[in-house]
Amino acid sequence: MVEVSTSILSVKEGEEAEVFLALEKAKTDYFHIDVMDGKFVEKNTYNKMLSYSKYIKRISSLPLDVHFMVEDVENAIEDFICVEPNNITFHYEACKNKEEVYKLIEKIKQNNCRVSLAVKPETKIEEIYEFLPYIHMCLIMTVEPGKGGQTMLNDMIQKIEKLKKYIENNKLEIDIQVDGGINLKTAPFVKNAGANVLVSGSAILLAKDYSVIIDELKKENT
Ligand code: DX5
Ligand code: ZN
Numbered sequence: 001m002v003e004v005s006t007s008i009l010s011v012k013e014g015e016e017a018e019v020f021l022a023l024e025k026a027k028t029d030y031f032h033i034d035v036m037d038g039k040f041v042e043k044n045t046y047n048k049m050l051s052y053s054k055y056i057k058r059i060s061s062l063p064l065d066v067h068f069m070v071e072d073v074e075n076a077i078e079d080f081i082c083v084e085p086n087n088i089t090f091h092y093e094a095c096k097n098k099e100e101v102y103k104l105i106e107k108i109k110q111n112n113c114r115v116s117l118a119v120k121p122e123t124k125i126e127e128i129y130e131f132l133p134y135i136h137m138c139l140i141m142t143v144e145p146g147k148g149g150q151t152m153l154n155d156m157i158q159k160i161e162k163l164k165k166y167i168e169n170n171k172l173e174i175d176i177q178v179d180g181g182i183n184l185k186t187a188p189f190v191k192n193a194g195a196n197v198l199v200s201g202s203a204i205l206l207a208k209d210y211s212v213i214i215d216e217l218k219k220e221n222t
Contacts, residue, residue, distance in 0.1 A: 002191060004217045005030035005065045005177070007201030008052060009045065010148045019205070020056055026210035029218075030065035030086065031056055032179070032199045034148075037070035040094055041146035046070070053083040063087070067118065067179065067199075069145045070094065073104050081111050089116035089139050089177075092128050105134050116177065120145060121153055125163050132172050137197065138163060142190070143180025148201040152181030157193045164194025184216055191221050 006028040011019050023031070033053055038044030053064055063086030070076045073090040080088070088108045095101045101117070108115040116137035117128055121144060128138065140160055143150040160176060167174055178195040183203035190198065198217050207213040 001196065002218050002220060003029040003197045004204075004214050005032040005197055005199045006204050006214075007032040007034055007148060007179070007199055009034040010201050010205055011052075016052065016055065017059070020060060022210055023204075024060050024062055026214050028062065028204075028210075028214055029197075030063050031060070032201070033064055033066045033085075034201075035066060035068050035070060035076060035080070036146070037072070037076075039071045040091065041069045043146060046076075050079060050083075053080065053085075057083050065089070065199075067139070068094075074107065077104070077107055077111070081113070085113055087114040087116055087137065089118050089137070091118045091120065091145070092131075093120055093123060098130075101131055102134070105131065116175075118145075118179075121156060125159050125166075129166060132167070132170070132174055135174065137175035137177050139177040139179055139199075140195070141180055142178050142182065142186075145180075150181050152186045152190075157189055160190060160193035160195050167194075182217070184213065187217050188221055 006023050033049050035049045036043045036045045065087045066085040068076050068090045105115050114136040116139050117135050118139035120141050142152045142156045175197050176195045177197035178190045179199035182198050182200040
């Protein structure tokens, strides 16, 4: 099954309520919350995303898929756990060493939350193989993290295929999420390669009818 997680990073101010409700109606599977700290990436969306998450929690029952692009993951977990995310993703590159990765995985699990590890485009997928048995999902960034509306990096297709093969060979049960530049043109390629959770921001938000594009993104390749 393919699921869609809609990134609300580029929702226009003043249109939030209308857009969030329309996305729920159009059956997005998750709201994807891009949390940036102005250090791990240039932009800072930290407080805005925290208040959006609290707002969504009040008006919707859909699960929150929180993507931390922050240096201080531990503090971010503490700040965001109150919105009861379904999933928290943090970046492998934000960790000093392997011990820190394991510690953060544990901390997220202790809060009854699914945990996912993200890798930037230049990070080799092999670097995170040892953590796979302990996490629920792996996020392959298909653009450089930091902003919406970028073009998907085609090289990432091979990375997805490699991870998918490793997961199958090792009989692991783990989702593969992709994030960045996912639209109706790129989606068939990432799905073919093995991705089953598609994050999409601008392609959905700029579409005339959210449900048409979400349905299309969710379709299995034929
Ligand atoms: C990029 C973010 C993405 C981004 C997706 O750093 O993690 O979630 O907002 O937006 P689009 O679909 O526009 O690339
Ligand atoms: Zn994201």
